[in-house]
Amino acid sequence: MKVTELAKEFGTTPDTVRYYTRLKLLNPAKSVNGYKSYSNKEVSRLKFILSARNLGFSVADIKEIINESEDGKSACPLVRSLIKERLEETEKQFQAMLALRGKMSSALSRWEEMEDKAPTANMVCHLIENFEQIKKA
Amino acid sequence: MKVTELAKEFGTTPDTVRYYTRLKLLNPAKSVNGYKSYSNKEVSRLKFILSARNLGFSVADIKEIINESEDGKSACPLVRSLIKERLEETEKQFQAMLALRGKMSSALSRWEEMEDKAPTANMVCHLIENFEQIKKA
DNA sequence: TTTAAACCTGTGTGTAAGACACAGGTCAAG
DNA sequence: CTTGACCTGTGTCTTACACACAGGTTTAAA
Numbered sequence: 001m002k003v004t005e006l007a008k009e010f011g012t013t014p015d016t017v018r019y020y021t022r023l024k025l026l027n028p029a030k031s032v033n034g035y036k037s038y039s040n041k042e043v044s045r046l047k048f049i050l051s052a053r054n055l056g057f058s059v060a061d062i063k064e065i066i067n068e069s070e071d072g073k074s075a076c077p078l079v080r081s082l083i084k085e086r087l088e089e090t091e092k093q094f095q096a097m098l099a100l101r102g103k104m105s106s107a108l109s110r111w112e113e114m115e116d117k118a119p120t121a122n123m124v125c126h127l128i129e130n131f132e133q134i135k136k137a
Numbered sequence: 138m139k140v141t142e143l144a145k146e147f148g149t150t151p152d153t154v155r156y157y158t159r160l161k162l163l164n165p166a167k168s169v170n171g172y173k174s175y176s177n178k179e180v181s182r183l184k185f186i187l188s189a190r191n192l193g194f195s196v197a198d199i200k201e202i203i204n205e206s207e208d209g210k211s212a213c214p215l216v217r218s219l220i221k222e223r224l225e226e227t228e229k230q231f232q233a234m235l236a237l238r239g240k241m242s243s244a245l246s247r248w249e250e251m252e253d254k255a256p257t258a259n260m261v262c263h264l265i266e267n268f269e270q271i272k273k274a
Numbered sequence: 275t276t277t278a279a280a281c282c283t284g285t286g287t288g289t290a291a292g293a294c295a296c297a298g299g300t301c302a303a304g
Numbered sequence: 305c306t307t308g309a310c311c312t313g314t315g316t317c318t319t320a321c322a323c324a325c326a327g328g329t330t331t332a333a334a
Contacts (some may be wrong), residue, residue, distance in 0.1 A: 041259060044260070054240075055240060055241060055244055055265060065261060074256065074262075079262050080249070087242060090237060090238050094231075097230060097234060100193055101228065104227060108220050111217055118209070119209070123181070124203055125185070125216050127216050128185065
């Protein structure tokens with residue numbers, strides 16, 4: 001299988017496949033003409049990678065998981081521990097986005113009934129600069 | 138004012154100040170010794186930048202806003218239009234994170250009562266690979 | 275068989291928003 | 305005058321790919 005064929009097989013892009021290949025998550029043989037040739041093993045490997053990405057694992061995580069399994073060990077304990085970390089991070093980011101969304105939406109509605117103002121020497125836009133004060137130390 | 142002083146003034150890092158300076162959002166004079174010297178104007182400029190970042194504007198947005206205001210025009214219309222875009226993006230990302238969080242958390246709890254398995258030729262980790270099927274084309 | 279268009283290849287670089295590394299400069303205390 | 309602490313600018317690294325590009329391959333028509 002060539003790069004583009006493999007990518008289409010799972011609805012991803014050739015660039016993504018090439019990226020994983022550069023990181024040696026996939027290890028295709030070299031075809032006569034220098035093209036990369038992916039075997040069935042690579043196909044299921046890619047499927048695994050995409051599933052893991054879908055679940056929030058980083059590419060570095062995935063590399064670690066694969067290394068573990070190539071040592072013949074069960075990757076399950078590692079996988080459980082990693083997803084705990086990632087879930088915590090996701091939760092933090094989620095809360096941050098929740099707060100940001102609220103701020104943005106409140107700014108938007110407040111700004112719709114405020115007038116335009118020309119900039120001054122030390123004020124670029126009064127909408128932004130008066131919305132929330134950044135505290136000085 | 139030197140880089141570190143300015144950074145501390147607003148609870149940010151010298152690297153951040155240097156980054157904005159590289160992008161010419163801040164335009165310090167050069168001190169005799171080659172150090173950058175920030176005036177009062179730069180101080181309020183940084184405050185503006187941090188406020189805008191806080192509200193979800195990208196650094197590129199901020200550059201655009203500053204350019205507008207340096208042409209003497211009111212940046213308010215641009216600011217309103219930009220925040221609408223950014224809010225939409227944020228909303229999309231928010232929904233994506235919500236879904237991801239759900240998936241991760243359900244995976245975590247499901248995996249806690251599943252056994253470890255050794256890897257096989259075409260299976261790296263059954264927890265991940267059996268969680269959700271990636272569809273073939 | 276020749277040729278041309280369409281498609282594909284690998285490699286190299288660009289992206290956002292800073293964080294980090296590093297060799298050297300500056301400054302106060304002794 | 306020297307030490308040590310702190311600071312400086314510049315350059316590189318990060319994530320997870322997307323994009324650009326010069327050239328190779330394949331298919332179809334001529």
